[in-house]
Amino acid sequence: MMNDLTRKVDASFSPKSSPRGSRSPMANQMLSRNDSTGTLKMTISAGKHPAVVHSGPFYLMKDPATENDLTGANNLMAHFNLEHSYNKFTGKKVRDSLSSFLPTLPGIIDTPAHLTNSSLRSLIEKPPVFKEFTLLNHHQLAAFRLHPGPLPEQYRFMNQPPGQRKHRKHKKHKYRPGETPTQDGSADGTDMHEKKHKKKKNDDDKERKKKKKEKKKKKQKHSPEYPGASSSDPSRVSM
Amino acid sequence: MSSSLEQLENQLETFIENVRQIGILVSDFQPQGQQVLNQKLQNMITNMQDIDKLRTAVQDVHVPLEVFEYIDGGRNPQLYTKDCMEKALTKNEQVNGRIDSYKRFKAMLLVELSHVFPNEMTRYRAVREELS
Numbered sequence: 001m002m003n004d005l006t007r008k009v010d011a012s013f014s015p016k017s018s019p020r021g022s023r024s025p026m027a028n029q030m031l032s033r034n035d036s037t038g039t040l041k042m043t044i045s046a047g048k049h050p051a052v053v054h055s056g057p058f059y060l061m062k063d064p065a066t067e068n069d070l071t072g073a074n075n076l077m078a079h080f081n082l083e084h085s086y087n088k089f090t091g092k093k094v095r096d097s098l099s100s101f102l103p104t105l106p107g108i109i110d111t112p113a114h115l116t117n118s119s120l121r122s123l124i125e126k127p128p129v130f131k132e133f134t135l136l137n138h139h140q141l142a143a144f145r146l147h148p149g150p151l152p153e154q155y156r157f158m159n160q161p162p163g164q165r166k167h168r169k170h171k172k173h174k175y176r177p178g179e180t181p182t183q184d185g186s187a188d189g190t191d192m193h194e195k196k197h198k199k200k201k202n203d204d205d206k207e208r209k210k211k212k213k214e215k216k217k218k219k220q221k222h223s224p225e226y227p228g229a230s231s232s233d234p235s236r237v238s239m
Numbered sequence: 240m241s242s243s244l245e246q247l248e249n250q251l252e253t254f255i256e257n258v259r260q261i262g263i264l265v266s267d268f269q270p271q272g273q274q275v276l277n278q279k280l281q282n283m284i285t286n287m288q289d290i291d292k293l294r295t296a297v298q299d300v301h302v303p304l305e306v307f308e309y310i311d312g313g314r315n316p317q318l319y320t321k322d323c324m325e326k327a328l329t330k331n332e333q334v335n336g337r338i339d340s341y342k343r344f345k346a347m348l349l350v351e352l353s354h355v356f357p358n359e360m361t362r363y364r365a366v367r368e369e370l371s
Contacts, residue, residue, distance in 0.1 A: 057366055058359075064370065072334025082324065089321040101315045104252075106259045113311040120307040133288045141277050146268045156266050 243296035250293060254286040 070079065077083050095101075097110045113119035136144075150156075261279045264272050309319045353360045 057362060061366070064367070071338065072331055073338045076331045077324075077328060085320075086324050086328070089317065089324055094317050094321055095315055096318065098310060098313045098315055101317060105255065106262075110313040112313055119311040121304075121311055124304070124307070133284050133291060135281055135284050141280065144276060144280060145273065146265065146276070148268050148270050150267045151265065 243293065244300070247290070247293045247297060250286065250290050254283070254290065257282050257286055 070076075077086055099105070099110050102109065113121075257279060261276065261283065264276050264279065268276075303319075306316050306319045309316050349360070
């Protein structure tokens, strides 16, 4: 019906001249037609005598889209050989904590990094500026002269769950030969350290109890409920 | 690539062990341990130099940035892999469903159009067969 149909578009055209009235695409040349999928079955010639030629049998008929071999209708997991990996991750229960992924790493690693200002993201956003790693000279090493004695409890990195301590014990056997702070063997050195820590913990507990007792005594001295306790103070007068 | 990753892993383990030993030394420091501490500090820098040398060997390994969010949150990075795979499977199923819906719609539309415009649809089918 629309084969070999040529229409001349005049500058002073009227919608009535079009067979479809105002709905005809030629009635409104301001419409933009975006043909992103294929070629339209009509040709438009501009110039002195603009014309529209419908070359296809149906209006706006396009070529069929090329079919891809790989679409969402395929099982992409099987196609990329990821079924085994998928079953591995979904079948087993994957633990949530970072320490379960890195059980041999010493220290407490499950805390969020932004709390300790040691996040990987900050390292990427603000990479450290340096040229190269150079060994420390004598003067620089002098800055690492430490005072003898134990660290305060809060700064000790040994405060970690007992599960990890067991791992470190196993590690001692691995790293005994040649990689120890003392020549006798790391097991002896660290065992001594741990014994010292246990002793010091007991000592710390005893000290805390003593301090609590002293505080109680002070309270009793100063409180009016215990007049007997303040009898040693001559400035006070008992009612 | 796997050998360079293994090498890097070994270097990192050595570095971590050295730092752990420094921590033990420092937690209850004795004056006679000063030389050992200095030696350990120099070893730490040597280990960092060795790790830096391995940088070029693993330059091709790309790590997605989202993994760092998991690690910074104290979460297992394997959960990221698991989440990615689940998202991929969900998306695959979603797209498959859409394709299936469009196919059914096309079939239904052809049937209905054939009822309303039988002659035109016959011509349409003939043109489509010519084109294919």
